[in-house]
Amino acid sequence: MHVPDGFLSPQTWIPAWGLAIGAWAWAARDLRRHLDEATVPRLAMLTALAYGLGLVMVPLPGGSSGHVLGVALLTLLFGLKPAFLAYSGVLLLQALLFGAGGITTLGINALALGLAGGVVALLLFRLLRPIHEGTAVALAAWGSVMTGALLLALVLGAQPLLASQADGSPLFFPFGWSITLPALLIPHLFIGLGEAALTLLVWRHARQRGWRLPSP
Amino acid sequence: MKRRSPRLLLAAYALALVALGFVHHPGLLAGLLGLALLLTGRERWALLKKSLAAILIFNLSVSLGYLLLQAWQGRSSGTYLLIMNLRVLLMVFLGFWLVRRVNLLQALAPWPTATLILALTLGQIETCRRLLADFRLAFMSRHPEPAGLRARVRHGASQVITVLDKSLAASTEASQALRSRGAFDA
Numbered sequence: 381m382h383v384p385d386g387f388l389s390p391q392t393w394i395p396a397w398g399l400a401i402g403a404w405a406w407a408a409r410d411l412r413r414h415l416d417e418a419t420v421p422r423l424a425m426l427t428a429l430a431y432g433l434g435l436v437m438v439p440l441p442g443g444s445s446g447h448v449l450g451v452a453l454l455t456l457l458f459g460l461k462p463a464f465l466a467y468s469g470v471l472l473l474q475a476l477l478f479g480a481g482g483i484t485t486l487g488i489n490a491l492a493l494g495l496a497g498g499v500v501a502l503l504l505f506r507l508l509r510p511i512h513e514g515t516a517v518a519l520a521a522w523g524s525v526m527t528g529a530l531l532l533a534l535v536l537g538a539q540p541l542l543a544s545q546a547d548g549s550p551l552f553f554p555f556g557w558s559i560t561l562p563a564l565l566i567p568h569l570f571i572g573l574g575e576a577a578l579t580l581l582v583w584r585h586a587r588q589r590g591w592r593l594p595s596p
Numbered sequence: 597m598k599r600r601s602p603r604l605l606l607a608a609y610a611l612a613l614v615a616l617g618f619v620h621h622p623g624l625l626a627g628l629l630g631l632a633l634l635l636t637g638r639e640r641w642a643l644l645k646k647s648l649a650a651i652l653i654f655n656l657s658v659s660l661g662y663l664l665l666q667a668w669q670g671r672s673s674g675t676y677l678l679i680m681n682l683r684v685l686l687m688v689f690l691g692f693w694l695v696r697r698v699n700l701l702q703a704l705a706p707w708p709t710a711t712l713i714l715a716l717t718l719g720q721i722e723t724c725r726r727l728l729a730d731f732r733l734a735f736m737s738r739h740p741e742p743a744g745l746r747a748r749v750r751h752g753a754s755q756v757i758t759v760l761d762k763s764l765a766a767s768t769e770a771s772q773a774l775r776s777r778g779a780f781d782a
Contacts, residue, residue, distance in 0.1 A: 384654055385691070386684035390617040421770035424713045428720030429763040435728045436755045448756065457760075469717065476695050479650030479688045484613050549676050551620055554662045574749070581753035582760065 381449070381568070382471060382489040383532055385482030387553040389543035392535060393484045400487035403495055404468060407461040426466035427473075430454055434470065436578075451494060452501035452524040453579045456517065457586065460498045467494035492531035497524035514580055521579035525572035526565070533557070533564040602703035609694045616683055622675060625682035632686060636693055643696065647689040655681055720766055724759055731755050 388396075411419060433450030454463035468490040474480040481489055501524035508516035537557035540550045555563075619625055633640045659677050666672055704711045735743070735751050743751070 384651065384684060385613070385687040386616075386680065387658075390614065393617075394614075417774035418771050420709060420712055421716055421767045421774065424716030424770070425720055425763040425767035427713070427717045428724055428766075429759060431717075431721050432724030432728065432759040432763070433756060435725065436752050436759070448752070450756075453756070469713075473717070473721070476691060476700070479647060479691060482687065483610075483691060484617070484687070545620070549673060551676075551679070554658065554676060554680070555665070559661075559665075574752075577749050578752050578756060581749070582756045585753070585757050586760070 381447075381529060381532065381564070382474075382481035382493060383485040383536065384480075385475075385484050387536065387539070388485055388488060389539055389552045391542050392539070393487060396487035396491060397484075398487075400468075400490050403491060404465065407464050410461065411465070423462065423465065423469075426454065426458060426462055427469040430463075430466045430470040431473065434474070448575060448578060449493065449497065449525055449528065451497040451528070452517075452521040452575070453582060455498040455501050455524070456505055456520060456579075456583065460502055463498050464490070464494045467498075488532070488535055492535070493528040496531055497528040500524050500527040514584075517583045518576040518580045522572040522576040525568055525575050529564045529568035529572075530561075533560040536560045536564075602698040605694060605698050606703060609690055612690055613687060616687055619683070620679055622678040622682060625679060625686060629682060629686045629689070632689060632693070639696065643689060643692050646692055647685055650688050650692075651681075651684050655684055716770055720763065723762065723766070727758065727762065728755055731758070 411423065430450055433448045433453065436448045436450075451463060451467055454466060458466075468486070471481050471486055471489050471494070472483075475482050475486060501520040504523045505516045505520040508519055534557070536553045537555065537560035539553035540556050543551040545551060553560075616625075616628075619628070633644065636643060659681065662677060701711055701714060704714060731751075731754075739747065
């Protein structure tokens, strides 16, 4: 789902990088104080885990599939800041090693998928947990996927307004919101359902195994 | 080609990415791509092939969508498609070129903790990839006919659980190894 290089105008990705640098500094602040033999491997493994989750396919009805985002799972299991840093690290490695996503778009992708997705997952979980924990986990996962898709659809759809030639032809991403919103949100309704089912199964397993989970 | 400082190459790459956002002439973009290919040396075609493969699906979808929209609106101009595809291809090509030229671990050498995190991450990523590839092959061998939705959800969940288990175990192992070697002793 992440946006590749070349589709966002500098008016979009340069401020997004600025915001993302602020967000990374905020997320790393506590971590820097406690960089030791426990936190360093934990961050590395979380990053690898976030990468590994992206390789797992979310099954969809009709035989098709999408990729697991895993942001909600990482956030609920390990906390917002480590999950955001780990997910940003994965986006960077994917862009450099596999040309998936991009360097210019790293800020937007990290903010939309890693940070906003994680925040929404956490809020939904905290709000709904007193009512029913399983529903809270499933909706948190679904909500994080939809939030990322919505933000990226808004950013992509704004490109024709932000940067176009004098004759009106686009310079970067060519489609407006009337196309980007349904094109991203409709498939992610189903990807979100797959991710919710998967996250719930893993959450239950984590409880059964007695993993010591921080209270998100 | 003479080896340049990794940080110099990194800065040149970042500058090139920013500059490319302001180039909107297909001829100039094609010229820059040609120049990049010329300067890359013998590995140019391998890198170009890799770059094309990386952008194929997304760029093809956007290009076809744009062509359909243009046809529907009764307009026709290929300039945008040329600009967009050349820019994306050049950016991805430069990224792969950078990774081929710069050893990321070497570039991070002045920051030992960052080097350590990257080394551990890359090692663990490789383990993850192999593990999931094995899982996929095993699932396919157990299901000669296409598997149902329920089986695929359970398969996905079991992959995630295994990767999680592995990661937690590897984190503990690495932590103990670092402690025993006094990696963070003052």
